[in-house]
Amino acid sequence: MKDVDYLIVGCGLASIAFCEELRAHNKTFVVFDNNSQKSSIVAAGLYNPVILKRFSEVWKAKEQLALALPVYRALEKELQIKVDYKLRILRRFTSIQEQNKWFTASDKPSLEKFLSTKLVKNTSAVIDAPFGFGEVLHAGRIDTETLITYYRNFLKQNGYFEEITFRHSQIEFVADGIQYQNIRTKHVVFAEGFGVKQNPYFKDMPLTGSKGEILTIEAPDLNIDYAIKSSVFIIPLGDDLYNVGATYDNVDKTNATTEKAKEELLSKVNTVLKCKYEVVNQVAGIRPTVKDRRPLVGQHAKHKNLYVLNGLGTRGVMIAPYVARELFQFVENSKSLDTEIDIKRFN
Known part of the structure; x- marks a missing residue:
């Protein structure tokens, strides 16, 4: 039998930020993830404090950047990788x-x-x-795929990771907390992204989900080191590669790429670029979006040992460290959650 302070389900941006809070406060934990949720991996990874469609400030942009950027610097040092790229x-x-x-x-x-x-x-x-x-x-870009890949390996090497599907039906509520298979824990945090729709404890939250698809193009003649925001983003990756995205589909809830999305993105990028390019990759994922565009953070109404950390939408890179700290302070220090992110707002 293994005893830990926390059991975390999911290993995307929200989970990583929460794990870093736990490590900073010497809490023990184990993460379960089966790699079924792709939204963090396929995200463009931009941290951008402005809503460029309307020329307005992103919600709590200053607070989020002040928290997020030191977290990513610390992760670069811990994992010995480069993920934070300053970007015009x-x-x-x-x-x-x-x-x-x-x-x-x-x-x-x-x-x-x-x-x-x-x-x-x-x-x-x-x-x-x-x-x-x-x-x-x-502004800048976090290489989310590299970050998640290396962080998962870091967790594995330190015995914090189980690469298997979490079975909600096997949760047992016991006198001193929760038992799950051979693990005893005080708290379970669900950071499952759109996968939370299969979670019997939090499946009724108003998480709508929005499918996004991104193309990677090779354009040797473009030769820019800045991102362009027009009807789509064009984001430089180096070696003449650029990400182009993203689409928004509120109906299709699969991770399969589509020809329709590809055609939509190409029609938009063709209004901006006048050079030849080649599509070299296409990826898709379901963003965990919420109708009021605020995260879903909080405690289960009946089972007080269960928590949710979700709904980061299109700006997970910026929001994740903020909501992770909010949840940690709520659980450990009984600090009230920001009312704009507390799931109680939908009661």
């Missing part, structure tokens, strides 16, 4: 009116730190951007 994000303008909206937004106190007031002119012959760009400051 240029918002492509389609008209003079959009330029004016950008400069108006940059005067707002909440956005002046994140929006450059200098118009960036297009200097590339293979990019169609006659109205230029606006630059987002304090």
Whole structure:
């Protein structure tokens, strides 16, 4: 019989951030993951403090960045890898009116730190951007696939990881906590992404799920080291490779790639790029999205040893460390959860 403080189900961005909270406070834990959820792995990984469609600030952007970036620096050091790539994000303008909206937004106190007031002119012959760009400051990209791969290996090497499917029906509620197979624990945290819809304890949460697909293209003539946001993102990966994405499908809940999504992305990227390119990869995953665009964090109404850490949507890179700390403080120190993320808001 193995005794741990926490049992965690899932190994995406939310789970990794929570594990780091546990390690920082010398808590013991074990993670169960069967690699069935792909949203964190296929994510673009951008941390971007601005909603570029509306030129407005991301919810709690300053607080999230202040927490998240030190976490990723520490993980790079611990795992001896590079995952945090500082990256200029240029918002492509389609008209003079959009330029004016950008400069108006940059005067707002909440956005002046994140929006450059200098118009960036297009200097590339293979990019169609006659109205230029606006630059987002304090942005970057986390290589989520590398991070998750190396973190899983780190957990395995230290005996913290079980690469098998978690069976919810085998949870036993005992006097001093929970027993699951040969593990005794005080708390179980479900960080299953869209997989939580199969969880009998939290399946009724208002998690809708949005399928996203991303292409990787090879474009030797593009030669840019910044990301472009237009009707799609074009994100440099190095070696003439770029991610193009993403789609939003609220009906299809499979991880299978589709020709429809590919055609949609190509039609959009063709409005921006005037160079030849080749599609070299396509991936898909289900984002755990919520109708009010806030995470789902909290405690089961009846079984007080069960918790959920979910609903990070499209901005998991930024949000994960924030919600992980909120949940840890709630469990360990009885600190009230932020009401905007507490699952009780849907009661």
